[in-house]
Amino acid sequence: MSAKARSATMPVVITANRLRDGRVVWLGAGTAWVEALAQARAVTGDDAAAALVLGQQAEKAMQVVGVYAAEVTLSAAGPQPVSQKERIRAAGPSTEAAAQLAA
Amino acid sequence: MPEAPYIPQPEHARTYRYDAVDREFLAQRIAEFRDQVARRLAGELTEDEFKPLRLMNGLYLQLHAYMLRVAVPYGVLNSAQLRQLGMIARRWDRGWGHFTTRQNIQFNWTQLTDVPAMLDALAAVDMHAIQTSGNCIRNTTTDEFAGAAADEIADPRVYAEILRQWSTLHPEFTWLPRKFKIAIRGAEADRIASRTHDVAVQVKRDAAGAVGFTIQVGGGMGRTPILAVPLFEFVPEAEFLRTMEAILRVYNALGQRENIYRARIKILVRDLGRDGFLDLVQQELARMPLAPYRLAPEVVQAIRAHFAPPPFAPAGDAAAALARATLAEPEFAAWVALNTRPHRQAGYASAVISLKPVGGIPGDATAAQMEAVADLAERFAFGELRVSHTQNLVLPHVRQDELYALWQGLLAAGLATANFGQGSDIIACPGLDYCALANARSIPISQQISRVVDALDRTHVLGELQIKISGCINACGHHHVAHIGILGVDKHGAEAYQITLGGAPGNDAAIGELIGPSFSYEAVAGAVEKILLTHIGLRAPGERFVDTYRRVGQAPFKEALYARA
Incomplete structure (x- = not known):
């Protein structure tokens, strides 16, 4: 598990890769893992710490790998990644041909 | 799933053919990994326990999925193997594969549950993913024209295969201080970026025609780029493996395991000096009787038989x-x-x-x-x-x-692009679009620059030009030895790109020099265009970019890039 230093007031989402297929997932409502960032649960402060614990439990339960908290901003469309890496994790590779082939 | 049936390989293709022992070993190895995957999924292995096991089988976890890196030994394939790689891409990936600078292929959308079946499919054509990761001796690379080049003195595939057999599951060298990369060539022309390798071997012949090896040591890229230095001028064929073993033993004993950034052999050779390192290797050699390590002519001949020339037809007209x-x-x-x-x-x-x-x-x-x-x-x-x-x-x-x-x-097939060795023939690592280590994207930068270069090439004929892009300091894109090298870095949370000029990978090997402050993602292709326009304005007739740069120095390029309008 890795946890990144962050501001206590900055909203975060809990993210990981799914164990079976490696796909990017986020912690959604309850203990469900979702494949779309828009459905992820954004949390702050003590709620963030509690959500991270839920993620760690899911890691121990062999659902996911490499749980960490990623900073987001909030918008009407849902959480928005702050870092370029998280934008790419959420949207997939930015390369044009890859996008065409995946379509 | 039962293991895949063996697929016959084309009769005339000169590739190394496994025997029954090789195939049995691979079957056992896959069965072992299938069991490890099952235990991981069942919760009997933690990720910390499983990670070294999956890496030994070429399986990484990247940004979006697992990535399976398949070994293409010294870059040699036959048609049955390539067709099988296509099948794997279609059945278990997203319909494509990515060929790498280690002459391997990566599948970027692998599911853990599919990996044992993928390994079965590879074994059906004498392929695997062993030692494509981890701190071991990786896939030996060689000249892509091996066995064909007009200027070849000896066929490096024979000795690359000997190195493969020697290094595969070598009990002493499975847990080296860091990964270890060997390149071998059989021509004077260096088409393999020799001096960027931990060990670079050149197959030669003496005046009597006997085979021997020039060995260079201590090259590498990453955050401390160093070019390999000469260690031995001519090691006789019989002593080849003994010499390699001695080099690896000294490195294995003295490499700095405690610091990942100082663990490669290049740091050891630099710190000891070439003569100091040579002295230790010679001390080790003195303790090693030749007999157990002797590379016997009949062994070499048996392997050479795998690479006998195909049945060429007369040239005619x-x-x-x-x-x-x-x-x-x-x-x-x-x-x-x-x-x-x-x-x-x-x-x-x-x-x-x-x-x-x-x-x-x-x-x-x-x-x-x-x-x-x-x-x-x-x-x-x-x-x-x-x-x-x-x-x-x-x-x-x-x-x-x-x-x-x-x-x-x-x-x-959409594969007739005429640009080998030209500016749009860019080496690029997967970068931040796929790689968990990257700081910045490489592929989209490459896409942008190839368009810029192609447009300039159509009117100005740029000639040989080597542009290489890495998305982080690990330098998988070889940017240090590019005529124009681009390194992606993280600058206050944003992608930024440093540009180096004047590097080269071959007989004129050199590490590129940083030209100045970095450029944003949006600006880097334009910066390369300015560099090339400056070259076009300064070049002598027929002069390559790198030769213009070496002749005139940094100043005009700095001026073009950074002078205020």
């Missing part, structure tokens, strides 16, 4: 037929001029299949393209193929009078 075809079709003539190389056999040429379409992803090939190339290899090249460290494919033996038909086949 092949050269004249090629000349007529080039006169009739200028586009074909341009492809021949850039993408073919002289062959040692009269009437033949080696043909480079560029995986660098302008605006495309360097090194990517779709399943359909792999299958098309496999078909073309069977029609025109005895079923033989090579993967180059520049992320292209090569058909090593094509009759000159069949090049036109080959080119038409490549056109149909």
Whole structure:
């Protein structure tokens, strides 16, 4: 598990890769893992710490790998990644041909 | 799932064929990993326990999925193997694969649950993913024109295969201080970026025709780029493995395991000095009797038999037929001029299949393209193929009078880009689009720059130009030894790109020099355009970019990039 230093007031989402297929997932409502960032649960402060614990439990339960908290901003469309890496994790590779082939 | 049945390989292709012992070993190894995957999924292994096991089998966890890196030993493939890689891409990935600078192939969308079946499918064509990761001796790379080049002195595939057998599961060298990369060539021309390797070997012959090896040591890229230095001028064939073993033993004993950034052999050689390192190797050699390590001529001969020349046909008027075809079709003539190389056999040429379409992803090939190339290899090249460290494919033996038909086949498959060794033939690592280590994207930068270069090339004919892009300081994209090198970095949370100029990978090897402050993602392609326009304004007739740079120095390029308008 890795946890990144962050501001206590900055909203975060809990993210990981799914164990079976490696796909990017986020912690959604309850203990469900979702494949779309828009459905992820954004949390702050003590709620963030509690959500991270839920993620760690899911890691121990062999659902996911490499749980960490990623900073987001909030918008009407849902959480928005702050870092370029998280934008790419959420949207997939930015390369044009890859996008065409995946379509 | 039962293991996949063995797939017959093309009769004339000169690739190393496994025997029953090899196949039994692979079957056991896959069964072992299948069990490890099952135990991981069942919760009997933690990720910390499983990670070293999956890495030993070439399986990484990247940004979006697992990535399986498959070994292509010294870049040599046959058509049955390439067709099988295409099948794997279609069945278990997203329909394509990515050829790498280690002459391997990566599947970027692998599911953990599919990996044992993928390994079965690889084993069916004598392939695997062992030692494509971890702190072991990785895939030895060699000249993509091995066994074909007109200037070849000795066939490096024979000794690359000997190194493969020696280094595979070597009990002493499975847990080295850091990964270890060897390159070997059999020509004076360095087409393998020799001096960027931990050990670089050149196969030579003495005045009597006996084979021996020049060995350089201590090269590497990453955050501390160093070019390998000469260690031995001529090691006799019989002493080759003993010498390699001694070098590895000294490194294994003294490499700095406690610091990942100082753990490569380049740091040890630099700190000890070449003479200090040589002294330790010679001390080790003095403790090693030759007999157990002697590379016997009959062993070499048995392996050489795997790489005997295919049944070439007499040259006839092949050269004249090629000349007529080039006169009739200028586009074909341009492809021949850039993408073919002289062959040692009269009437033949080696043909480079560029995986660098302008605006495309360097090194990517779709399943359909792999299958098309496999078909073309069977029609025109005895079923033989090579993967180059520049992320292209090569058909090593094509009759000159069949090049036109080959080119038409490549056109149909979207693989006839005429740019081998040119500015749009860019090496790029997967970068932040896929790689968990990257700081910045490489592929989209490559796509942008290839368009810029192609546009300039059409009006100014830039000639040989090596542009290489890495998405982090690990330098998988070889940017240190590029004429124009681009390194992606994280600058206050944003992607930024440093540019180095004047590097080179071959006989004129050099580490590029940083030109100045970095550029944003949006600005870097424009910066490369300014550099090339400056070159165009300063070059002597026919002068390559790197030669102009070495002649005039940094100043005019700095001026073009950073002077206030």
